[in-house]
Amino acid sequence: MRQRHWKSLAAICGALLIAGCGHSVAAAPTPDAHARPVLDSPAAPVVPIAGQVVVLDPGHNGGGADHPDQLNAQVPDGRGGTKACNTTGTNGADGYSEHAFNWDVAQRVRDALTLRGYRVIMSRDSDTGVGPCVDERGTLGNRVGAAAVVSIHADGAPAGAHGFHVAYSSPALNDAQSGPSVQLATALRDTMVGRGFTTSTYVGSDGMDPRADLAGLNFSERPTALIECGNMRDPGDAAVIESPDGRARFADAITAAIAAYLN
Incomplete structure (x- = not known):
């Protein structure tokens, strides 16, 4: 029973x-381990980047020429010496100023990185002021915990010398300078070449320029590099530097390089 x-x-x-x-x-339903999220737009980040801070340092400043005493004041150079707070920068044969070029390109990079989701901090907020001094620019990334710091410049060499180059602090003064800064500089160099820009014919080697005399690089404890986009005194480089399309190309390349390094 x-x-x-x-x-x-x-x-x-x-x-x-x-x-x-x-x-x-x-x-x-059985979860698909290989399923990928659908991105909302082409500008959406490939990997999470929330909290990453990028510092952009557009070299010089538009009001510096009217304040030589402030520009010539001596500040620490990061290697035990001193140097001038800053300089006015260079200019093209027709008077187009480096500080204006730096500011234009930096704003374009800032806007592009912001659209990608990065938090961007600029070393100056206009092109009409004085400073900051090079030591303050060099420590800004340290103060805000930057994931990358890029200083944007153009050069003033004799006509005939042309091309871009990327500087980094050497000999290295800390771990960030010995490894990550070189990697960031390399990403900038490689991306610029990939976008059709020519490496310098007159400075450094293969577009790379290790420097010991730049306070903005020496003071940094974050990955930091400085790009000289071209020679403003060379007619070929100047034509690109002074055109809106050329400045957009520089900004696109710098933006892509920073994103590639951080991702």
Whole structure:
């Protein structure tokens, strides 16, 4: 009697599993481990970048020429010496100023990185002021915990010398300078070449220029590099530097390089 009772219960449960429980299990979706999220737009980041801070340092400043005493004041150079707070920068043969070029390109890079989700901090907020001094620019990334710091410049060499180069602090003064800063500089160099820009014919080697005399690089404890986008005194470089399309190309390359390094 008891045996027949348990057999009956087993038969009933089996029927329930087929009719009911089996249906419930089949209805539960199995997660796809290889499924990828759909990005909302081409500007959406490939990897999470929330919290990453990028410092952009557009070299010089538009009001410096009217305040030579402030520009010539001596500040620490990061290697035990001193140097001038800053300079006015260079200019093209037609008077187009480096500080204006630096500011234009930096704003374009800032806007592009912001659209990608980065938090961008600029070393100056206009092109009409004085400073900051080079030591303050060099420590800004340290103060805000920057994931990358890029200083944007153009050069003033004799006509005929042309091309861009990327500087980094050498000999290195800390771990960030010995590894990450070189990697950031390399990303800038490689991306610029990939976008059709020519490496310098007159400074450094293969577009790379290790420097010990730049306070903005020496003071940094974050990955930091400085790019000289071209020679403003060379007609070929100047034509690109002074055109809106050329400045957009520089900004696109710098933006892509920073994103590539951080990702």
